[in-house]
Amino acid sequence: MSSRKKAPGELRSQQWFGRQDRDGFNYRSWVKGKGVPHDQFDGRPVIGICNTFSELTPCNSHFRTLAEQVKIGVYEAGGFPLEFPVMSLGETLLRPTAMLYRNLASMDVEESLRGNPVDGAVLLMGCDKTTPSLIMGAASVDLPTIGVSGGPMLNGRWRDQQLGSGTGVWSMSEQVRAGTLKLQDFFEAESCMHRSHGHCMTMGTASTMASMVEALGVGLPGNAAYPAVDGRRNVLAREAGRRIVQMVHEDQKLSSILTREAFENAIRTLAAIGGSTNAVIHLIAIARRVGVPLAIDDFDRLGSELPCLVNLQPSGQFLMEDFCYAGGLPAVMKEILPLLHAGHVTASGRTVAENVASAQNWNPDVIKTRAEPFKDKAGIAVLRGNLAPRGAVIKPSAATPALMTHTGRAVVFETIEDFHARIDDENLDVDETCVLVLKNCGPKGYPGMAEVGNMPLPPKVLRKGITDMVRISDARMSGTAYGTVVLHTAPEAAAGGPLALVNNGDLITLDVKARRLHLHVDDAELERRRAAWTPPAPPLPSGYWKLYVDHVLQADEGADLDFLVGRRGDFVPRDNH
Numbered sequence: 001m002s003s004r005k006k007a008p009g010e011l012r013s014q015q016w017f018g019r020q021d022r023d024g025f026n027y028r029s030w031v032k033g034k035g036v037p038h039d040q041f042d043g044r045p046v047i048g049i050c051n052t053f054s055e056l057t058p059c060n061s062h063f064r065t066l067a068e069q070v071k072i073g074v075y076e077a078g079g080f081p082l083e084f085p086v087m088s089l090g091e092t093l094l095r096p097t098a099m100l101y102r103n104l105a106s107m108d109v110e111e112s113l114r115g116n117p118v119d120g121a122v123l124l125m126g127c128d129k130t131t132p133s134l135i136m137g138a139a140s141v142d143l144p145t146i147g148v149s150g151g152p153m154l155n156g157r158w159r160d161q162q163l164g165s166g167t168g169v170w171s172m173s174e175q176v177r178a179g180t181l182k183l184q185d186f187f188e189a190e191s192c193m194h195r196s197h198g199h200c201m202t203m204g205t206a207s208t209m210a211s212m213v214e215a216l217g218v219g220l221p222g223n224a225a226y227p228a229v230d231g232r233r234n235v236l237a238r239e240a241g242r243r244i245v246q247m248v249h250e251d252q253k254l255s256s257i258l259t260r261e262a263f264e265n266a267i268r269t270l271a272a273i274g275g276s277t278n279a280v281i282h283l284i285a286i287a288r289r290v291g292v293p294l295a296i297d298d299f300d301r302l303g304s305e306l307p308c309l310v311n312l313q314p315s316g317q318f319l320m321e322d323f324c325y326a327g328g329l330p331a332v333m334k335e336i337l338p339l340l341h342a343g344h345v346t347a348s349g350r351t352v353a354e355n356v357a358s359a360q361n362w363n364p365d366v367i368k369t370r371a372e373p374f375k376d377k378a379g380i381a382v383l384r385g386n387l388a389p390r391g392a393v394i395k396p397s398a399a400t401p402a403l404m405t406h407t408g409r410a411v412v413f414e415t416i417e418d419f420h421a422r423i424d425d426e427n428l429d430v431d432e433t434c435v436l437v438l439k440n441c442g443p444k445g446y447p448g449m450a451e452v453g454n455m456p457l458p459p460k461v462l463r464k465g466i467t468d469m470v471r472i473s474d475a476r477m478s479g480t481a482y483g484t485v486v487l488h489t490a491p492e493a494a495a496g497g498p499l500a501l502v503n504n505g506d507l508i509t510l511d512v513k514a515r516r517l518h519l520h521v522d523d524a525e526l527e528r529r530r531a532a533w534t535p536p537a538p539p540l541p542s543g544y545w546k547l548y549v550d551h552v553l554q555a556d557e558g559a560d561l562d563f564l565v566g567r568r569g570d571f572v573p574r575d576n577h
Contacts, residue, residue, distance in 0.1 A: 005249045008043025015572045016117035017041040023575055040080045045248040047074045048118035049083040050109055052130040057090030059127035059206060060150055062197035062228055069234045070122050070148065073241020084112055089129040098129040100448025103561045104544060109137025115573055118143065120248040122240055126150030126199045131209035132282035135218065138254055139289040141570050144247035145254040146347045147219040148240045149210035151228035152320035153198030163193040164313035165200035166480025178462035198228030201320040203312040204479030208275035209282060214329050215269035216262045217346030221355045225328035227321055243347065258290045261341035264302055265352065271303035271379030272336050274315040274397040276479025277487055280380060285558030288565045296391045296556045300382040307373030308397045309335060311366055314482040315397040316374060318366045326366035330359035335370060383486065385517040387498050387508065390490035390556045392517055398482040400468040404512040408435040408470060412504045415440050416452050423458055430458050432466045435508045439499055440536055442474035442492025443552040443559045447539055454481035470510055474499055486510065486517060488555035494536050495554065501529040
């Protein structure tokens, strides 16, 4: 690790603060108004802290404290921290879906970093979409960057049972609908599931993406699993503040971390932890920002045959707090180290192998071995066929083995409103052998590709004791959800994909082993249906929604906006006066 320090003239921030003219006076003077002494402008690296704190994003509600710890670390290392807000995307409250605004938030990050006197960045992220949006924006600028996740909340506890974020909701709500759980008990569990700061403590999308930050090498070891209220989370933030200053001096840019090898490490780690299908879209979007070729087939080729080692909800039993005490992601990565690019240099300044060298597995019930995995061949599978020419995904570790090869009659819902209006109808012509098909919930169709793919089952099926059916959509699924659910079908229905042409009664075959998703309708009939198909009307004729629908890419391309793909660099824009 180099101990060299950049000379003031090498820092982009000095093109603001190092000026000996009228504009330099203005840049420094306004900042001095909050009590900054003159020596902070003497050539110290300026570190931008991208903070997604918001009281509308409960997962990130402790980020003011986390930002203060980062600042202390920056000061300790001789840097000058400047915190700024970034659009916060809360999965719990934001409608119609936080995914609609992921790309908008990435624009916020990119333009804030490039347009301000910043030499390096610390990204504070927690809830699902804050992580990819911040990394995508930072990747398009390509400054030295380090990520700090907010950490999972403490395990949920209701009476004498563990409750996992989301996973418990899906399970208990089905019990209410089946008549096996009283509504007042359901309400009582609300305050027991989420009982501290932090994001979901299941291996949902938030925990998955925090793990991806660590697996990619953008975050420090331990980033994924320390609980939000654990003192070690603050230590990690402080260490990140120290490290980012050194990264600026070393000119360790984000593009030097986000290499092809890093993404391959992330894909294999994703399989080992039984991570969320949402990571597929986010990793592809991040890779395309930095110019690394990554496709959905890479997830199947690199990860689908790998075992799941982590016994966490929704695929298993335990929660993120247990994962932390068992050794966290370093223990998992050490177990699969022969499958990783161990020499890849991470944000810590050390290689992957060095990062995990001292890791230990303290609880083999939570973290299994490759020799005796939790689930065999459990990585994300990519399906193709006449129903998904550009692919669809399924998470085998969360699916019912008996349904992995299944042919059933389609029960079709044109929109999510159509689904909610009819699914509880006792007269709905459906049984457990059917395939539920949901249309118009993809990137353009919702808009934003909401997490509605794990459709609740019909009550008359639930009353039989059935807990799973094959479900197919162009939507996403919460990482906390489970079931034999086919997602991200591309092209989506609203873009004229074959999903738009499915009718009630059509036979559909799912064959995960053969990677096949087939609609038993001949080409001539499909063409007849296509000629009669009318695209759905856009949800809004103007504004950001219109921009999004006009420019969003399909799921297999990361659902980014077409004009945001790529790296535009950290050039210093012209003066503002």
